[in-house]
Amino acid sequence: xxxxxxxxxxxxxxxxxxxxxxxxxxxxxxxxxxxxxxxxxxxxxxxxxxxxxxxxxxxxxxxxxxxxxxxxxxxxxxxxxxxxxxxxxxxxxxxxxxxxxxxxxxxxxxxxxxxxxxxxxxxxxxxxxxxxxxxxxxxxxxxxxxxxxxxxxxxxxxxxxxxxxxxxxxxxxxxxxxxxxxxxxxxxxxxxxxxxxxxxxxxxxxxxxxxxxxxxxxxxxxxxxxxxxxxxxxxxxxxxxxxxxxxxxxxxxxxxxxxxxxxxxxxxxxxxxxxxxxxxxxxxxxxxxxxxxxxxxxxxxxxxxxxxxxxxxxxxxxxxxxxxxxxxxxxxxxxxxxxxxxxxxxxxxxxxxxxxxxxxxxx
Numbered sequence: 001x002x003x004x005x006x007x008x009x010x011x012x013x014x015x016x017x018x019x020x021x022x023x024x025x026x027x028x029x030x031x032x033x034x035x036x037x038x039x040x041x042x043x044x045x046x047x048x049x050x051x052x053x054x055x056x057x058x059x060x061x062x063x064x065x066x067x068x069x070x071x072x073x074x075x076x077x078x079x080x081x082x083x084x085x086x087x088x089x090x091x092x093x094x095x096x097x098x099x100x101x102x103x104x105x106x107x108x109x110x111x112x113x114x115x116x117x118x119x120x121x122x123x124x125x126x127x128x129x130x131x132x133x134x135x136x137x138x139x140x141x142x143x144x145x146x147x148x149x150x151x152x153x154x155x156x157x158x159x160x161x162x163x164x165x166x167x168x169x170x171x172x173x174x175x176x177x178x179x180x181x182x183x184x185x186x187x188x189x190x191x192x193x194x195x196x197x198x199x200x201x202x203x204x205x206x207x208x209x210x211x212x213x214x215x216x217x218x219x220x221x222x223x224x225x226x227x228x229x230x231x232x233x234x235x236x237x238x239x240x241x242x243x244x245x246x247x248x249x250x251x252x253x254x255x256x257x258x259x260x261x262x263x264x265x266x267x268x269x270x271x272x273x274x275x276x277x278x279x280x281x282x283x284x285x286x287x288x289x290x291x292x293x294x295x296x297x298x299x300x301x302x303x304x305x306x307x308x309x310x311x312x313x314x315x316x317x318x319x320x321x322x323x324x325x326x327x328x329x330x331x332x333x334x335x336x337x338x339x340x341x342x343x344x345x346x347x348x349x350x351x352x353x354x355x356x357x358x359x360x361x362x363x
Contacts, residue, residue: 022291028358038067062347139176210234215285263341267314289361301356308352315344
């Protein structure tokens with residue numbers, strides 16, 4: 001079916017409980033053939049005394065902290081990590097045989113308890129055949145499950161039941177909600193946005209023929225809007241048009257908003273040349289996470305000559321203004337739906353050598 005799901009060692013179902021502090025963001029950086037460095041981005045705000053007139057945002061800043069975790073004996077796939085209930089999971093990957101250096105796939109997943117004492121921490125391996133087909137795109141949902149997409153076993157998506165025609169696609173995960181998994185398939189020029197109903201176990205086509213590449217993002221307001229980083233305006237077919245930004249898909253109306261999220265001009269990175277030729281991974285694109293109540297973060301890496309690898313984190317809030325037209329449609333002299341970002345803080349960590357291999361937010 002193209003979707004594999006695996007119940008993790010969760011002791012309770014994840015809820016939507018509000019938390020005053022931002023969720024931690026875990027980063028995995030490839031620093032050599034096999035060596036991985038780990039960092040966590042923490043909330044920099046100080047606890048306030050009761051009755052204090054200070055603003056919580058006065059000291060809102062990005063803090064990178066190095067985490068000393070045991071090394072793995074194989075190289076994981078990009079975007080193959082997820083954190084659930086303080087346990088870090090690494091899905092799939094590959095390693096080399098000692099005899100001839102031949103490639104072997106890691107059929108299973110490793111997990112590690114982040115709350116365990118550092119001297120006792122170790123990766124524990126569980127063998128599962130389904131992870132062999134994982135592309136590395138994984139996500140966890142509030143239902144306490146970890147989901148991964150597996151194009152090798154994705155035989156078809158039926159987009160048009162009336163015609164009975166099936167289309168083979170390789171899905172790339174964009175986001176997950178309590179009800180759906182959102183993904184898109186890359187075409188030779190244009191792409192298709194789809195979603196998977198977690199209850200009915202069925203695929204559904206949301207939008208055909210959009211352009212550019214998408215990075216994992218978030219679903220807001222009860223499956224009303226999908227927000228994610230795109231390398232260009234999704235509705236622009238020009239090969240020479242470059243307008244990277246955060247783009248919004250109206251799920252109910254099944255259409256892309258005309259303009260990207262405003263207020264992020266200084267936060268959006270320059271897209272590397274040649275990225276369109278990358279046939280498999282978009283892991284260098286900025287990943288969008290919801291880290292708290294109405295609080296978000298963009299995370300990406302950039303390599304500068306004579307400087308090294310820069311890890312970026314940009315925190316912000318989103319102001320949402322619905323359309324003034326009826327049924328969310330825009331008529332003449334009426335304002336369209338819009339999203340505006342309000343900056344909270346920026347942070348940069350410089351590594352002399354490295355590439356961002358994976359990034360996830362703690363659940």
